Amino acid sequence: MPDYLIRHATLRQLQVFEAIVRLGSFTRAAEELFLTQPTVSMQIRKLADAIGLPLFEHVGRNVEPTEAGLELYETCKLMFESLANLEMKVSDLKGLKRGRLSMGVITTAQYLAPEILGEFSKLYTGIDLKLKVTNRESIIERMHANEDDLYIMGQAPQDELEVESYEFAPNPLVVMAPRNHPLVGKKKIPLAAIAEQPFIIREPGSGTRDVTLRTLDAKGLRPNIRMELGSNEAIKHGIAAGLGLSVMSLHTVMLEGAGGPVAILDVQGFPIMRKWFIVHPKGKELSLVARTFLEFAIAHEPKIRKRMQTMWPALRLVLDNKKKTAPRKKRAAKK
Numbered sequence: 643m644p645d646y647l648i649r650h651a652t653l654r655q656l657q658v659f660e661a662i663v664r665l666g667s668f669t670r671a672a673e674e675l676f677l678t679q680p681t682v683s684m685q686i687r688k689l690a691d692a693i694g695l696p697l698f699e700h701v702g703r704n705v706e707p708t709e710a711g712l713e714l715y716e717t718c719k720l721m722f723e724s725l726a727n728l729e730m731k732v733s734d735l736k737g738l739k740r741g742r743l744s745m746g747v748i749t750t751a752q753y754l755a756p757e758i759l760g761e762f763s764k765l766y767t768g769i770d771l772k773l774k775v776t777n778r779e780s781i782i783e784r785m786h787a788n789e790d791d792l793y794i795m796g797q798a799p800q801d802e803l804e805v806e807s808y809e810f811a812p813n814p815l816v817v818m819a820p821r822n823h824p825l826v827g828k829k830k831i832p833l834a835a836i837a838e839q840p841f842i843i844r845e846p847g848s849g850t851r852d853v854t855l856r857t858l859d860a861k862g863l864r865p866n867i868r869m870e871l872g873s874n875e876a877i878k879h880g881i882a883a884g885l886g887l888s889v890m891s892l893h894t895v896m897l898e899g900a901g902g903p904v905a906i907l908d909v910q911g912f913p914i915m916r917k918w919f920i921v922h923p924k925g926k927e928l929s930l931v932a933r934t935f936l937e938f939a940i941a942h943e944p945k946i947r948k949r950m951q952t953m954w955p956a957l958r959l960v961l962d963n964k965k966k967t968a969p970r971k972k973r974a975a976k977k
């Protein structure tokens with residue numbers, strides 16, 4: 643038993659220390675933990691006294707962990723992982739009455755995740771929910787750091803990390819135009835006609851952007867990019883304001899519907915049928931809450947499909963054709 647440290651160091655001090663190293667700053671750690679700066683500094687002074695060595699050194703304007711600090715950081719990570727597992731097992735023992743579910747979802751999944759979480763929370767009222775919406779790079783970082791229980795993505799990581807992924811809902815990409823655009827209402831518009839139009843495109847790293855560029859490239863076409871935007875909502879406003887056309891997920895218009903200020907064009911080769919996946923790092927032990935949510939989301943899928951088809955009836959035809967040619971797997975293969 644490490645008697646000395648048990649008597650002189652506290653878990654709270656270790657928590658403060660871990661946050662400073664992870665965030666690279668006393669100020670950010672104080673913010674994250676809702677503490678004042680003097681409290682943070684005092685906790686670290688006491689911890690350094692208990693360890694008997696300085697834990698941080700100043701390098702220019704930054705603080706960096708000393709060698710003793712780095713050793714302590716590794717120990718903290720192991721301890722916190724064990725404690726998180728313990729919390730999870732204890733909440734499993736308590737059943738689903740209480741618990742937490744933390745999810746990280748990719749930008750466009752922000753239109754989908756709240757709906758499913760909303761339905762889930764009606765059944766399990768005691769579960770606290772946390773949803774982080776961010777780009778692919780941050781989602782993968784969060785997965786590496788084991789920050790959330792589950793992730794929703796349009797494409798599971800392949801080289802970066804070994805994961806388990808479960809297909810659970812369609813993500814049709816469609817070409818959108820302002821309601822008063824001359825192409826609205828035209829049938830089977832050739833892709834070349836779209837490539838000529840001013841175009842708004844998502845930021846590099848976006849799954850929507852990759853697929854759009856690849857689809858055009860496969861036909862030897864390049865979009866006439868007028869603007870690059872990292873937000874689907876901003877793109878919708880841009881389309882409505884006449885800045886250009888864009889390719890976006892049908893989910894982005896779920897609230898206003900297909901008859902709103904942004905119209906869906908009938909373009910050859912569209913919709914592009916992407917899928918949503920629920921992902922977690924391979925080997926991660928899921929909590930009872932996370933396992934229950936995973937099952938719930940997969941079972942909820944027909945409702946999402948139905949809502950999409952009601953909102954945009956043209957989708958039914960595409961999905962029916964897909965069913966005839968390739969029956970959908972219930973659960974996606976592991977990546």
Ligand code: PGA
Pocket residue numbers: 748749750751778795796797813844847848849850851916
């Ligand atoms: P986004 O969409 O990265 O363009 O937000 C998710 C995806 O379809 O991969």
